[in-house]
Amino acid sequence: MSIxxxxxxxxxxxxxxxxxxxxxxxxxxxxxxxxxxILKACGVNNFVTVDVLADAEIRQGIKDYASWPTxxxxxxxxxxxxxxxxxYEMYQSGELQEVLKDLAN
Amino acid sequence: MSAIIEMMRQRLAALAPExxxxxxxxxxxxxxxxxxxxxxxxxxxVSACFSGKSRIERQRMVYDALGDLMQQGIHALALKxxxxxxx
Numbered sequence: 001m002s003i004x005x006x007x008x009x010x011x012x013x014x015x016x017x018x019x020x021x022x023x024x025x026x027x028x029x030x031x032x033x034x035x036x037x038i039l040k041a042c043g044v045n046n047f048v049t050v051d052v053l054a055d056a057e058i059r060q061g062i063k064d065y066a067s068w069p070t071x072x073x074x075x076x077x078x079x080x081x082x083x084x085x086x087x088y089e090m091y092q093s094g095e096l097q098e099v100l101k102d103l104a105n
Numbered sequence: 106m107s108a109i110i111e112m113m114r115q116r117l118a119a120l121a122p123e124x125x126x127x128x129x130x131x132x133x134x135x136x137x138x139x140x141x142x143x144x145x146x147x148x149x150x151v152s153a154c155f156s157g158k159s160r161i162e163r164q165r166m167v168y169d170a171l172g173d174l175m176q177q178g179i180h181a182l183a184l185k186x187x188x189x190x191x192x
Contacts, residue, residue, distance in 0.1 A: 029181075
């Protein structure tokens with residue numbers, strides 16, 4: 001299976017996936033840490049994280065997958081929503097809570 | 106002004122910004138892994154080009170304008186993309 005297929009499978013089989021640097025417990029980058037905090041603030045605790053620092057192929061592959069040059073990247077029900085700046089703007093406006101309301105746990 | 110910020114300004118001119126703030130935030134990230142490969146920058150850009158575009162589309166326009174600086178020179182970028190109507 002190609003790396004693009006692996007990524008597609010990950011984001012379609014899990015409702016909320018965050019590609020990040022480090023883990024939810026130990027983020028290795030301020031932007032990734034902020035993305036985790038925003039998800040938790042939306043009541044979502046059961047999301048899947050993929051640590052791109054653990055796999056160089058994934059790290060490049062996820063940039064190609066969304067044609068998006070930066071990490072973190074948030075996927076909800078297979079759809080790319082954005083990075084941490086967009087997550088924060090959507091959180092401030094209440095849009096993110098709306099998108100995630102059925103996925104909060 | 107650092108050379109990289111000057112290059113960012115030149116490239117972002119393609120988006121005809123009415124307002125452009127670029128702040129070098131590298132000092133607050135000195136020493137962390139990846140900081141060697143480029144700086145951290147906070148960018149606020151106001152442009153009519155963003156009208157009618159989604160957040161993802163707006164940020165893509167900025168990334169596209171910055172081009173290879175995203176791979177070389179810029180390690181991290183915090184972006185605010187507004188239209189004059191958002192102000």
